[in-house]
Amino acid sequence: MILSRYTIKNIPAELVSVPDEAIFELPEKVLQFGTGVLLRGLPDYFIDKANRAGIFNGRVVVVKSTTHGDTRDFDRQDGLYTLCIRGLENGVKVEEFQVNSSISRVLSAGEQWEEILECAHNVDMQVILSNTTEVGIELTQDDIRHHPPKSFPGKLLAFLYERFRAFEGSAISGMVIVPTELIPDNGSKLQSIVLELAHLNGLEDEFIEWLETCNHFCNSLVDRIVPGRPEADDAAAIEANTGYSDKLLTVSEVYRLWAIEGGEAVRDVLTFADADAGVVITPDIDVFRELKLRLLNGTHTFSCGLAYLAGCETVKEAMEDDAVSNYIADLMQMEISHAIPYKLEPVLAQNFGRQVLDRFANPFLRHNWLSITMNYSSKMKMRCVPIIVEHYRRQSSVPELMALGFAAYLRFMKPVEVREGKYYGEHNGVPYLIQDDLAPQFYRRWAGLTVPAFVRDVLRDPVWGASLHDLPGFCDAVTDKLNAILNNGVREVLDAQPVKKANVA
Numbered sequence: 001m002i003l004s005r006y007t008i009k010n011i012p013a014e015l016v017s018v019p020d021e022a023i024f025e026l027p028e029k030v031l032q033f034g035t036g037v038l039l040r041g042l043p044d045y046f047i048d049k050a051n052r053a054g055i056f057n058g059r060v061v062v063v064k065s066t067t068h069g070d071t072r073d074f075d076r077q078d079g080l081y082t083l084c085i086r087g088l089e090n091g092v093k094v095e096e097f098q099v100n101s102s103i104s105r106v107l108s109a110g111e112q113w114e115e116i117l118e119c120a121h122n123v124d125m126q127v128i129l130s131n132t133t134e135v136g137i138e139l140t141q142d143d144i145r146h147h148p149p150k151s152f153p154g155k156l157l158a159f160l161y162e163r164f165r166a167f168e169g170s171a172i173s174g175m176v177i178v179p180t181e182l183i184p185d186n187g188s189k190l191q192s193i194v195l196e197l198a199h200l201n202g203l204e205d206e207f208i209e210w211l212e213t214c215n216h217f218c219n220s221l222v223d224r225i226v227p228g229r230p231e232a233d234d235a236a237a238i239e240a241n242t243g244y245s246d247k248l249l250t251v252s253e254v255y256r257l258w259a260i261e262g263g264e265a266v267r268d269v270l271t272f273a274d275a276d277a278g279v280v281i282t283p284d285i286d287v288f289r290e291l292k293l294r295l296l297n298g299t300h301t302f303s304c305g306l307a308y309l310a311g312c313e314t315v316k317e318a319m320e321d322d323a324v325s326n327y328i329a330d331l332m333q334m335e336i337s338h339a340i341p342y343k344l345e346p347v348l349a350q351n352f353g354r355q356v357l358d359r360f361a362n363p364f365l366r367h368n369w370l371s372i373t374m375n376y377s378s379k380m381k382m383r384c385v386p387i388i389v390e391h392y393r394r395q396s397s398v399p400e401l402m403a404l405g406f407a408a409y410l411r412f413m414k415p416v417e418v419r420e421g422k423y424y425g426e427h428n429g430v431p432y433l434i435q436d437d438l439a440p441q442f443y444r445r446w447a448g449l450t451v452p453a454f455v456r457d458v459l460r461d462p463v464w465g466a467s468l469h470d471l472p473g474f475c476d477a478v479t480d481k482l483n484a485i486l487n488n489g490v491r492e493v494l495d496a497q498p499v500k501k502a503n504v505a
Contacts, residue, residue: 001243001244001245002076002077002244002245002246003077003080003081003082003099003244003245003246003248004076004077004078004080005024005078005080006078007244008080008099010243010244011099011242011243011244012242012243015097015241015242015243016082016097016098016099016242017096017097017098017099018099019048019051019052019099019100019101020052023051023052023059023101024078024101026051026057026058026059026104027057027058027059027122027124028058028059028060028061028104028119028122028124028125029056029057029058029059029060029124029125029126029127030047030058030059030060030061030125030126030127030128030129031060031061031063031116031119031125031127031128031129031159032044032060032061032062032063032128032129032130033063033065033128033129033130033131033132033136033152033155033156034062034063034065034129034130034131034132035062035064035071035074035106036131037226037227037228037229037250038131038180038222038224038226039062039129039131039180040081040083040100040226040248040250041083041224041226041250041252042180042222042224042226042252042256042258043129043178043180043222043258044060044100044102044103045083045100045102045252045256046256046258046272046273046275046276046278046279047059047060047102047272048098048100048101048102049272049275049276050271050272050274050275050276051101051102051272053275055271055272055274055275056271056272056275058124058126058127059101059102059103059104060102060103060104060129061104061105061106061107061116061119062074062079062103062105062106062107063106063107063109063116063155064106064107064108064109065109065132065148065152065155067110070108071106071107071108073247073248074103074105074106074248075106076247077246077247077248079101079103079104079105079106080099080100080101080103080248081099081100081103081246081248081249081250082097082098082099082100082238082242082246082248082249082250083097083098083099083100083250083251083252084096084097084230084238084249084250084251084252085097085098085251085252085253085254086251086252086253086254086362086364086365087253087254087255087358087359087362087363087364087365088254088358088359088361088362088363089254089255089358090358091358093363094254095364097238097242109148109155110148113147113148114147116148116155116159117158117159117162119159120159120160120162120163120166121162121163121166123167125163125175126175126176126269127175127176127177127178127269127270128156128159128175128176128177128178129178129179129180130152130156130177130178130179130180130181130190131179131180131181131222132152132181133181136151136152136153136181137152137153137179137181137183137186137189137190137193138151138153138193139153139193139196139197140153140154141200142154142157142197142201143201144157144158144161144197144201145158145201153190153193153194153197154197156177156190156194157194157197157198157201160175160194160211160215161198161203161207163175164207164210164211169206169207169210169214171210171213171214172214173214174210174213174214174215174216175215175216176215176216176218176262176266176269176270177190177191177215177216177217177218178218178220178260178270179217179220180220180222180258182222184219184289185219186219186220187217187218187219187220187261188217188219190217191217194211194217195208195211195212198211216262216265216266216269218260218261218262218266219260219261219285220258220259220260220261220285221257221258221259221285221288221289221292222257222258223255223256223257223258223259223288223292223296224252224253224255224256224257225252225253225255225359225362225365226250226251226252226253227251227252227365228250228251229248229249229250229251230249230251235249251364253359253362253364253365254358254362255355255358255359256276256278257278257280257288257292258278258279258280259280259282259285259288259289260273260279260280260281260282260285261281261282261283261284261285262281262282262283263283266281267281286342287342287344287348290340290341290342290344291340291344291348291349291352293382293383294336294340294341294383294386294387295332295336295337295340295349295352295353295356296356296359297379297383298336298383298384298387299328299331299332299336299356300315300372301372301376301379301380301383301384301405301409302331302336302384302401302402302405302406302409303318303324303327303328303331303405304369304372304373304376304412305369305373305376305405305408305409305411305412305413306324306327306404306405306408306490306494307324307328307369308369308370308373308412308427308432309408309411309412309427309485309489309490310323310324310490310491310494311428311491312324312369313368313369313370314366314367314368314369315360315365315367315369315372316360316361316362316363316365316366316367318360318369319357319360319361320361323491323494323495323497324494325361326497327401327404327494327497328357328360329357330401331401331402331405332353332356332357333350333353334401335387335391335399335400335401335402336353336387336402337349337350337353338391338394338395339387339388339390339391339394339399340387340390341386341387341389341390370432370433373412373434373435373436374435374436375435375436375437376409376412376413376434376435376436377413377436377437377438377463378436378437380406380409381463381464381465384402384405384406385464385465385466385468387402388402388406388468388471388474389466389471392471392472392474396472397473398472398473398474398477399474400477403474403477403478403481404481404493404497406478407478407481407482407484407485408481408485408490410454410455410458410478410482411482411485411486411490412425412434413425413434413436413438413439413442414442414446415434415439415442415443415446416431417431418443423436423439423440423442423443438463445457445458451479451482451483451486452479455475455478455479455482456469456475459474459475459478481493
């Protein structure tokens, strides 16, 4: 049995949550650029949940902009797909299956551009979403009279211009535009590109005024791991259990966050936010960016070399290892959460940290530490150095766990072999690839300096944007911990590390 509008009545309700037939009659309110799994696993999830609760009451028209692939799977399944939500929530394992009915149809920009422009004439249309990758939000010379324009900003501008003309520039015809591409200030950047393209295309001043005053371009931050379709064996087991075939089967973790920058006018349109606390509409989303950057990404960066050298291949394995998981929990909640370079309530950081620990321990996800070590140095600079500096601004003591994470970074960044221009480290006789722009510098430093001189040289490097060498006690602490790692190994150093009993639950 193939998943479709007409077969959902045969799906066991005790196994899979299915939509009510009335949802298929809801009007189209959202135009979405992108068919990817992140959109299906986060914005479309929230819209579907709101529709089921009778709140938003609107469906999504999806625009497929790329030339590879086609829309046949969406067409065959009437836009339906199964979202499998797996992970931990408050330490409890969760596994849920939901048939998502938020998508009404999928249109190809290359073949159905006129139908897409026709959506601009729909009085119910209120929202535009996008996830076209970071490359999508870039200014390119584009003629919006092409069918279709080449770039995503060009397509967006063409749609908005069509809407302006369809409704004769009325104020209420403006749209709420929420890009989800993973770049800072994504809404502001998209707006500036669209405005510049409008000028380059010679569009009239009245339209440009409408574009600026009647539309809301919202910065947003999305945070949910959506791996997409599971491995073949897992997918087959799910389909055998549920009794139907789904080519669009999508897996996501339990945690979800969509922070959208906006005021009451935006909130009045994005009513799906009322259906789930994971949607946050606020005038300033920087606090969520800082929490994610420091507590999730920063903890990953401080921990990745150490966990790998301790013998843990994946994040999940690290969370099952008492010594490594204690280090991660204490690092996050006892040091990082108190040194985030942003004014926030301590309880907010603590709660966010507990959610991150649940995410790290997700038994359904395989996240390799070696993948996290890619671009290790730039991640250390962007994510971790500001935390180290802020710790010293607030306290006079050495951040011992951060110092240990930095020492493990230095040990990981010890190339012992160069093959075909690539640098390799070694742990327990097994080589590993160091994928880092600074690998050549570290190769020279490790070859020519004693450990104390090596640490001093690294900490004085202007690449960090701060003089880490001048932070009281930090150089000595890193040197001592690096020597201990070199002489005894990470495992013994971790076992000797006092546990501060951060709450992991």
